[in-house]
Structure formats: structure tokens, C-alpha cells
Amino acid sequence: MEWALTLAAFVIGGVFGYVGHTLLAKNNRHKSNNEQLEQTQLELSQYKQEVSDHFDEHYKQLAELTAQLNRVNQQWNASASLFTSPVTDKQLPELKVQNTEKSEEEVELIEKKELTAA
Template identity: 90%
Template sequence: MEWALTLAAFVIGGVFGYVSHTLLAKNSRHKSNNEQLEQTQLELSQYKQEVSDHFDDQFKQLAELTAQLNKVNQQWNNAAPVFTSPVTDKKLPELATKPLEVTDKANTENALGGIDNDVKDKVTEAA
């Protein structure tokens, strides 16, 4: 009878150990996956912020360049009559800057394409 009781205790202990090991392994895998997911989300948000900052900087540089070109064109238009005869009265166009909300690459490309088209239109009008 002692052997039967010992064998039953051993089998019950084995089953209990197997069940507890399975539950603990699932929890640790789930915890590991959650940590990895959080890390990946953090990296993605940092990358999105870097891309957004990059496009903001590019837009600011483009706006500064447009302002400088407008200043040069204005100076040229003011100085051109002094150096040319009164018959030629062609003036360089003013470049227009558009306010830009940078949300993604497609909007940025569309906005930059729009600026190029404005410049082309004004140059053809001046000629």
C-alpha cells in the first residue's frame, strides 16, 4: 500500500509540476513579447520624429532660400533700369512661399512640386 501511495504522490507531483511549468513559461513568453513590442514602438516613434524634424528643417531651408532669391530678384529689378535702356523693361518674378503642414512624404513632394510649378509659371509669364 505504501508503494501505491508513493507512486500516486509522484504522479500527482509530476502533473502539478508540468502544469505550473507550462503556465510560468507562457507568462514569461508573453512578458518578453510585450517588452519587445514596447521597444519596437519606441524605436518607431523616435524614427517618425526624426523624419518629421528632417522635413521641417528642409521646409525652413527652402523658405529661407526663397526669401533670399526674392531679395536678389528685387535688387536686380531695382538696379536693372540703371544699366539697361528704357526699352527693355523685363522684371524677374517674385517667388511665392506656401505654408506647409508636413505630415508625410507625399504631401511634402506635392508641396515642393507646387513651388517648382509656381516658379515655372512666373518665369514664362515674365518672358
């Protein structure tokens, strides 16, 4: 009779052990997935910031280049009017810098569209 109780206790302990192990493994896997998701979201937001900074820097460089070209055009126009006759007076056009900055609302709408698409 003792061996039957021992065997029953062993089987019940095995079942409880299996159920406990399954629940703990699910919980650990869930935590691991959440941590990995948070890490990936952090990396994505850092990458978005780097790309945004990159384009901002290029925009500033293009604005500087446009200003320099405008100064050269003004000097050219001033020199050309001195050395040519008034009949052939051709002026170089002045370049304008376009405002390509987006408002915070537009950025948020774009991000929401990207999140819903993913």
C-alpha cells in the same frame, strides 16, 4: 503499498509541475512580447519625430533660400532698370513660400490610417 502511493504522488507531482511550468512560461512569454512591443512602439515614435524634425529643418532652409533669391531678384530688377532701356524692361518674378505644414488633425488621421493598414 507504500511504493504505489509514492509512485502516485510522483505522477501527480509531475502533472502539477508540468501544468504550472506551462502556465508560467506562457505568462513570461506574454510579458516578454508586451515589453518588446512597447520598445518597438517607442522606437517607431522616436523615428517618426526624427523624420518630422528633418523635414521641418529642410523646410526652414528652403524658406531661407527663397528669401535670399527674392532679395537677389529685387536687386537684379533694380539694377536692370537703371542700365537698360524702358522698352526691354524684364522683371524677374518673386518667389513665394508654400505653406506645407499640416494641422494636428491631419497628422492624427494619417497616423490612424497607418495603424489600421498595419
